Amino acid sequence: MIELAGIIILGILAQWFAWRFKIPAILPLILIGLLVGPIASLYTEDGSKLIEPIWNGETGLFPGESLFYFVSLAIGIILFEGGLTLRRGEILHVGPVIVKLITIAVVITFVGAGMAAHWILGLSWQISLLFSGLIIVTGPTVITPILRNIPLKKDVSTILKWEGILIDPIGALVAVLVFEFISAGKGEAFTTTALIEFGKIVLFGFTFGFTFAKALALAIKSKVIPHYLLNVVTLAVVLGVFVLADHFAHESGLLAVVVMGIIMGNTNLPNLKDLLYFKESLSVLLISILFILLAANINFDNLMLVINWNTLILFAVVVFVVRPLGVFLSSYNSTLETKEKLFISWVGPRGIVAAGVASLFGLKLVEQEVPSAELITPLVFVVVLGTVLLNATTARPFAKLVGVFLKDSQGILIVGSSSFSRIIAKYLKDNERHVVIVDNNKSNIDKAKEMGLDAINSNIYSDDLIDNVELSDVGYLMALTGNTAVNKKAIENFSKQFGEQGTYRVISSEEMEDPENNPDHGLFSQTDDYIKLVNLTRKYPEIHEIALNSKEHFEGLIEISKVESEIIPLFIKTPKGRLEILPNDTNSVEVEPESKLVYLGKSFEKEPSKMVVEEKSIKEDEEKMTKEEKERKRKMEAEKEEENIENEK
Structure with a gap:
């Protein structure tokens, strides 16, 4: 014995x-x-x-x-x-x-x-x-x-x-x-x-x-x-x-x-x-x-x-x-x-x-x-x-x-296989980046595989991903689920293994309303949460690129995106084709000559100045609304967005 x-x-x-x-x-x-x-x-x-x-x-x-x-x-x-x-x-x-x-x-x-x-x-x-x-x-x-x-x-x-x-x-x-x-x-x-x-x-x-x-x-x-x-x-x-x-x-x-x-x-x-x-x-x-x-x-x-x-x-x-x-x-x-x-x-x-x-x-x-x-x-x-x-x-x-040791791991692990996650992953793959999607929803994973994406049906609360040798070149982690707790847990569990180059997550609706206190891991912008990303993808399931003339030009487009509700900046594409993920604090972003801004949503068809004027007019109308009217409108929009998300699931 x-x-x-x-x-x-x-x-x-x-x-x-x-x-x-x-x-x-x-x-x-x-x-x-x-x-x-x-x-x-x-x-x-x-x-x-x-x-x-x-x-x-x-x-x-x-x-x-x-x-x-x-x-x-x-x-x-x-x-x-x-x-x-x-x-x-x-x-x-x-x-x-x-x-x-x-x-x-x-x-x-x-x-x-x-x-x-x-x-x-x-x-x-x-x-x-x-x-x-x-x-x-x-x-x-x-x-x-x-x-x-x-x-x-x-x-x-x-x-x-x-x-x-x-x-x-x-x-x-x-x-x-x-x-x-x-x-x-x-x-x-x-x-x-x-x-x-x-x-x-x-x-x-x-x-x-x-x-x-x-x-x-x-x-x-x-x-x-x-x-x-x-x-x-x-x-x-x-x-x-x-x-x-x-x-x-x-x-x-x-x-x-x-x-x-x-x-x-x-x-x-x-x-x-x-x-x-x-x-x-x-x-x-x-x-x-x-x-x-x-x-x-x-x-x-x-x-x-x-x-x-x-x-x-x-x-x-x-x-x-x-x-x-x-x-x-x-x-x-x-x-x-x-x-x-x-x-x-x-x-x-x-x-x-x-x-x-x-x-x-x-x-x-x-x-x-x-x-x-x-x-x-x-x-x-x-x-x-x-x-x-x-x-x-x-x-x-x-x-x-x-010389096979990757000093700069450029692979990207995306947690969450929603519609906008798959579109972003497809764009990254088309631009020669190794990207892997992980989700515990088998239906969403199957949709990702149908698009030719590497996808893993797994739960981020388990340690399975750490054992996956095919993720050895991953250096970026993007948590893009609709659950803030899951996003935070993904960062907590896997930032050391897969986030050495950068760890990001979408901000919550509460964080979106307080841009001054956005988290350090915030992704893309200070005004875009999961609901906005899903709704925008449903309306404009496309990713566009626009040439940048200077850092000032980039900053101007970012300001436009803050008032233009149908545009969300995603990446900076360098002249050599390298994609840099945009954090929510864009002041630290370096812009090389001949770089491009990659964004989700509708195309910049109008002059930027006209877009700003239109959005300012809408904003002024909203400012005239009473507090009760604003709250009523916010609740109606939230209910409609939740219904849309449930329908998508």
Whole structure:
């Protein structure tokens, strides 16, 4: 009981430690596993481990092959959660490079690392190719925390993220194929039996994954499953599919759950977000337990077999020769610059799938008495630990060294996907600015996506956005919702991560009536709140540009906008096309020659002087009204505006 509780407690402490110091959790987890496992045998009185995963007759957690079963099921759940996060639409925007990375680079890694293991360590071809198949995968759970704190171009971070997710099942399948070659052929590679087994894995994996995904999605849509049972029923179905597929074709369960996750993730399910939250929490717990168990299960003698110069040379070949070769050949004739290719080559940490499948296959091959099988698990762990340690400590300085580190993050995060938010975002995108909209209203997010905008359906009260590596180049935050509390919360939560260049929000109706005390974060002007922006967008859904002659010309147009109710200034566009967001205090705005004022509303069709005269006349009429008449008019306008907003929703 103490061992079980200790694993969970140590695992969660390692996760917290990793979050606190912004490092991949896999690093402290493996170190803890080694300390309570093989290293502990050096300082305990009887030479035993503090945690013994396999029952040895006196101590241990899992009798017989129970550890294999637990590892398999846990990896299946983790891969299912990974499949849920895949979206076809997002993959389409990544480009051909990612396709080549999961095809050409996979072949190069498989062949190159296998040859290196065979020639450097003197391993048999079977064991060498199994090793190379296992280290094909890069871990998304490892890459995400590394990239999260490095401002990069969106293309670079997206390629690394999607490579990590897509390559996991591919690497697992390659490893399964080699394992079947070894097992079915009794050491003789490329047997007919192994190929038949691999065909069965693909057939049953795809069939069971697709069929049960569609069936479960239909059950969820039909509300056959009550909401409070949704997560646990899904978990039960995933485990059932894994076991069932594995029964018909050994090791096909991994493929089945990945396919099931991808199908469900790309199905319009009403409760998909609840599933993702549950599976993410479960994956964190399972990853914490797995890495400690798998690291602790390594024997000290086997670990010492791979602690030598030959292993270090093999590691260097894998990281500094095979990985760059795969990346550069995969990105040949692409839009990536050399410095970006170098950075992608540098970041290739291995993760849970490599470690988990290595432990599983390594132990089984040892039972089958395959020569050198005892080296598989420690070798893969050396690569996993080495790549994580290397990337976690050097990714940021290496990004600065090669010049991919964005010193000036120009991406913009817009909170709120209302009609005027989408129009502003579209204008920004058309002017080559990376802009992402976030909203918890799925209908508004769908409208944004229909306009070709990057949009995320999320709640700003959660920490999901902080984990999104595709926002690594965001430096501006614009909170544009109709709820002042939400806008303030967005600034409070995300100003440090996404607002280093500027943090803004629309002012409230109360703040609009007191221009002298507008907030420092006020956006666009001192007289434009959410209601005015929505109503103006409904009437004039257009953004215009007007050339500026001087700072005085700019200030004159700003004054006109204060009395002209159908014009709202948004940005200054420099001669080089750079867009600067207008704060509500425009006195500090610099105006370069040949700049333009970008504004929402009706076009400046009349002479500015005539517009001012007309607005002054209207203002004078309003000043003659009694206080009661003004209040009555204000209430009527507010009620009408609220009704319009409700209709829009």
